[in-house]
Amino acid sequence: MASVSETQAANTPNPARWLVVVVPYLWLLLFFAAPFLIIFKISLSDTAIAMPPYTPVFPGFGAIRDYISELDFENYLFLTEDPLYIKAYLSSLRIAVISTFLLLLIGYPMALAMARAPSSLRPTLVMLVILPFWTSFLIRVYAWIGILKPDGLLTLLLQTTGLLEPNEQIQIFRTDIAVFIGIVYSYLPFMVLPLYSALEKMDNTLLEAASDLGCPPWKAFWKITFPLSLPGVIAGSMICFIPITGEFVIPDLLGGADTLMIGKTLWTEFFGNRDWPLASAVAVVLLIMLVVPIAIFQNQQKKVV
C-alpha cells in the first residue's frame, strides 16, 4: 500500500509534498544562512561612528567590484594577534568540557534510574525533569545568587547545621565554582532527556542473558548498557556542550571578574567597544569551532538511523 502511494507521489509532482520538503530548507535559509552571511559580511567591514556603527553592508550594484577589493580579513588577523581571544576561547572550551563531563556524571545515573523505574512512574519522573522549565531561566539563575552569596541560604544552612562557624561565610558566589553549579543546574534536563530516551528503549533481555551467563552487573553495564546508550550520551553531550561554550548569562551573573569566557568577550566587543565588525568575527570563529562537534553529532545520528 505504502509503496504504491509513494511511487504515485514521486511520478506526479504533488505541490503539498514539495512544500513539505521546501519549508525546512527555506527556514534554514531565512533563519540560519541569511543571518550568518550578514554577520560574516559585517565581520569584514570597519567600525564607523554612524547608525548602524559600521561601514555600509550592501553597496550599489556598480560599486561591487571596488567593494570586494575593500573587504579584508584584518578583524580575523586581530583575533590571532591579541592573546585575549585565544585565552577566552580556550577558557570557554575548558568550562564547557568540564561542565559536560559533570553533567554526564550526574545525568547518567538519573536517566538510568528513570529508565529502570516502573513504567507507570516514568511519565511523572520525566515531568519532574521538565518542571523547572515552567519558571524563567533568568529567574532560576537569579535564585542561585540568593543561595550562593556570602550571606545567602547556603551559608545559613551550613551555619545552622554547625558545619560552619556562625561568623564564617561560604565564598562561592562570583567564582568559577558558581559558574559550574549554574551551568550544571541549568543544562541537566538537556542531558537527562536524551540519555533517558536511549536507555528506555533498551532491550532488558540482554541484561538477563548476561546475568544468566554469569556476567556480574557492573561488567554487564560496561559491556551492554553503556555501549547501547552511546547515541544518547553523544546527543546529550552535544546539546549541552555547544550552547555552554557560548554561554553568557550564567558566567555574567554568577562568575567573578576573572571568569573569562568568549560570550563575555563578545559582549565587551559589541557593547563596550561598539566594534560590531570584530564582535561578528568573534562570533564567526565561535561558530566554526562548534561546527566540528556538530559534524560529529550528525555523523553519529546517521549511524543510529
Place this chain on the structure above:
Amino acid sequence: MKNHLLSLAAAVAATAFAATTAMAQERVVHVYNWSDYIDESILEDFTKETGIKVVYDVFDSNEMVETKLLAGGSGYDVVVPTGPFLARQIQAGVFQKLDKSKLPNLSNMWPQVMERLAKYDPGNQYAVNYMWGTTGIGYNVEKVKAALGGVPVDSWDVLFKPENAAKLKACGINILDASDETFAIAMNYIGKDPDSKATADLEAGGDVYMKVRPYVKTFNSSSYIDELANGDTCISIGWSGDVLQAKDRAEEANNGVKVEFVIPKEGTYMWFDNLAIPADAKNVEEAHVFINYLMKPEIIAKASNYVQYANGNLASQKFLDKEVLDNPSVYPPEDVVKKLFTISPYGSKEQRVLNRVWTQIKTGS
C-alpha cells in the same frame, strides 16, 4: 493593531486629516531613563496635567542604550545618555536638535552646568541636563577605621596605595565597572591629564589598578549599593547618589552599618546625564512637553530630593530639601567643584586599548 486601524481609517476617509485627529486622541511619550532615577509620582502628575501618557522604561548601562540607539528604531522619544556617550551619539546622528521655542523653562537652567555640558553638545543644541554627580569613594565608616587605623579617608590613597588596599582586602573592595571613568580617575591620581587618550597614559592608569588588583573583591556598578548597605563591601569607587542610597538603606535596615561618601581631595570625575530626543522619535511634540515639564524648578527639585543627585536647574535650588542642597557630596562647594574634571569621548581605537587593559585588570592576567 492600532496602526492597522489607523491606516484603515485613513484609507476610508481618504484624508490625512482623519489620521492626525485619531492620533491626537491618545498622546504618549516613551521615556528611557536610568533605573531608580526619578520619583515616580512625577510621571503620574505629568499625565494628570498634560493628558500625555508616559511609557517609562529603564536601563543600567550607557552601553546598552547606545547599542539600541545605534541600531535604530528604538521607539523611544526621550533618552538619558551620559556626557561622552551623548557626544558620540550626536556625531553618529542619533539625536535631533531641540526646538527651543517649545522649551520656555530653559531659562531656569544653570549656566555653569550648561557650559560644562557644551563640551559634549556644542552650543547646547541637542540636550538638556537632567542630573549630574561625581564618582567618589563610598565606605563603611567603622570597618574602614578598624582596618586602616588613623589613615583619613579623604584621598584616593586609601584605595590606590597597595599597603592600604591590602588591609582593606578582608572587608571587601569594589571597583565600578565603568572603564572610562575609572581610568580618568587613575590618570588624574598619578598626575596625568585625566582626559588623555594616549596608550602610554592609559596603561599607566591601568597600572594603578593592577597594583591593587589582588585585593579587589568585585567589579560592579549596581549591586554594590546593596553590598555597601549590608556590610558585604566596605569600600567602593561609587557614584554619589548610589552611595547615598546605600547610606539610607543601611539606616532604614538599622543594621549598624554607617556608609559615607567622600570626594577625594585629588579631585574626581564629574558626569552629566542628559535628556535628548532621538532623530527617529515618533512623538516629538510630546517629548518636548515632557522635557519642558522636567525643567520646572519644583518638579526637578522633587526628583533630586528623591534620588539625591544634583540637577542642572538653578531655579530649583530653593525647592530642594536642606539635606540635599547643603550636602557637600551632592552639591560640592565651589573649591571642590574646581577640582572636578570631565572627559571627552573615546575614539574607537582608544576605546579598544582602554577596554583591553580593563579586561586584563579584571581577569587579573
